[in-house]
Amino acid sequence: MKKSYQAIYSKDWMAFHPYQASAPTDFYYIQLANRVYSIISESCEQLLDNEDKIQLSCILTCYFEDVIAQTGMFQAFTSEHSRQFGKPLPFYAEDDEYVPEEINTDDIRFLIWHFFVQMCDEDIPSSPTDEKISELAEEVMTIFDAEYETAPENKKLKEFFNVPVDADLYDLQSKFFWLGTESYLLYSDGIGLQSAIESSLQQVKDKDGRMDIPAFVNIMCNDFAYNNITEFLGLSSAQWLAAILGKAHPLYDSLQTMSHKYSGYFLYEGDENDESRFKHIVSGTEIKVSAQSMKGFPKELKTDTAITHMGVVKWNGQWWLTGQVNGYKKNEEMMKAVNEKEEQKYVFDDTLMPSLSEEEQTEIFERKLNDTEEKENISAENISLSKSWNTVCSPELSRSFIKRMYENGSLPNFKFLGEDGKQLVDENFEFLMDYFKAD
Numbered sequence: 425m426k427k428s429y430q431a432i433y434s435k436d437w438m439a440f441h442p443y444q445a446s447a448p449t450d451f452y453y454i455q456l457a458n459r460v461y462s463i464i465s466e467s468c469e470q471l472l473d474n475e476d477k478i479q480l481s482c483i484l485t486c487y488f489e490d491v492i493a494q495t496g497m498f499q500a501f502t503s504e505h506s507r508q509f510g511k512p513l514p515f516y517a518e519d520d521e522y523v524p525e526e527i528n529t530d531d532i533r534f535l536i537w538h539f540f541v542q543m544c545d546e547d548i549p550s551s552p553t554d555e556k557i558s559e560l561a562e563e564v565m566t567i568f569d570a571e572y573e574t575a576p577e578n579k580k581l582k583e584f585f586n587v588p589v590d591a592d593l594y595d596l597q598s599k600f601f602w603l604g605t606e607s608y609l610l611y612s613d614g615i616g617l618q619s620a621i622e623s624s625l626q627q628v629k630d631k632d633g634r635m636d637i638p639a640f641v642n643i644m645c646n647d648f649a650y651n652n653i654t655e656f657l658g659l660s661s662a663q664w665l666a667a668i669l670g671k672a673h674p675l676y677d678s679l680q681t682m683s684h685k686y687s688g689y690f691l692y693e694g695d696e697n698d699e700s701r702f703k704h705i706v707s708g709t710e711i712k713v714s715a716q717s718m719k720g721f722p723k724e725l726k727t728d729t730a731i732t733h734m735g736v737v738k739w740n741g742q743w744w745l746t747g748q749v750n751g752y753k754k755n756e757e758m759m760k761a762v763n764e765k766e767e768q769k770y771v772f773d774d775t776l777m778p779s780l781s782e783e784e785q786t787e788i789f790e791r792k793l794n795d796t797e798e799k800e801n802i803s804a805e806n807i808s809l810s811k812s813w814n815t816v817c818s819p820e821l822s823r824s825f826i827k828r829m830y831e832n833g834s835l836p837n838f839k840f841l842g843e844d845g846k847q848l849v850d851e852n853f854e855f856l857m858d859y860f861k862a863d
Contacts, residue, residue, distance in 0.1 A: 486608035604661030650685035
């Protein structure tokens with residue numbers, strides 16, 4: 425008989441939901457998550473700490489809740505993966521038992537694998553076909569299967585994705601920010617954002633103890649909402665929202681084609697019709713910003729004596745102001761300082777940004793593959809495997825470079841553990857490139 429646990433409470437469960445006041449169904453799902461926790465706690469006692477067990481239990485139960493409520497989060501992933509690769513999931517062969525709109529053991533296997541890779545600091549990622557992952561998925565599926573016909577639908581969660589056809593960019597921003605940071609599917613990205621904020625705060629504090637911390641955090645969150653590319657299929661959070669809403673929704677194309685956020689220094693050049701004209705100082709790019717997004721814009725910055733630092737996003741063919749606006753007095757010294765900012769040259773075309781040459785990447789590649797540093801937690805037979813994964817995941821090496829090295833046989837040990845490790849990489853190479861080398 426399984427032990428009875430009460431490890432998951434409302435605060436743990438609500439961390440994965442877009443509302444603060446509990447829904448009528450939350451108590452049911454918290455109890456269900458505790459049943460999942462009891463299985464995970466016994467199966468992964470040596471693999472995960474308690475906080476990880478709680479998070480994994482909530483994530484798997486959120487997947488079940490998602491399917492019951494038909495919110496479409498996981499179905500968006502399987503549909504998009506099917507569109508790109510011809511099957512609902514990476515790694516696992518589709519069989520007659522797989523039903524896209526219902527709960528599936530392979531879905532759970534994938535989510536467990538994803539959690540292990542994202543949350544566990546391992547030199548070699550867990551294999552998607554690891555026996556322990558499969559056994560755990562089957563046990564969890566047994567619980568979900570028994571509850572499937574009677575589980576309550578979370579209408580409050582479903583309502584979150586009922587997006588009005590006339591919603592504008594600002595109405596949607598909080599939705600794709602939540603989706604990209606706190607939803608069970610992309611929760612690890614939110615943890616990454618928190619870590620980046622803490623690291624950046626410390627660096628800025630060391631340079632300027634007078635910094636406006638709330639404003640700094642707000643800027644990072646706003647940038648992340650628009651610019652983060654998820655590990656799933658190279659899509660942004662806004663594009664995942666589009667996939668969840670579906671092609672029939674009037675805002676689908678707008679979300680799919682929305683630009684990322686461009687931040688830079690601009691000069692105001694005047695108003696015309698329902699737009700304000702600005703010129704990016706360094707590149708000379710001229711843009712027209714929607715009047716709808718200019719509400720509250722400081723009047724003192726609409727002069728020829730001011731420099732404005734702001735962020736803009738192209739939405740439905742128009743530029744929209746987003747995030748914090750800062751103004752500076754225009755003078756020779758300030759103009760010189762702005763023009764010396766190298767990164768501003770590539771604000772509107774990052775394809776022009778200098779990248780490492782083939783020779784430089786080759787040098788880094790060979791150095792990492794031949795690294796002689798010993799690692800206590802890696803057995804001798806897995807050293808080359810660990811080096812290969814470390815090389816592939818290096819941010820200094822481009823996706824195209826890694827692909828060339830893989831195709832010409834220079835990465836023979838880029839594989840998962842197990843007899844099918846090389847086959848898994850061969851058959852899912854492009855998915856893995858999206859996953860480990862998101863641009």
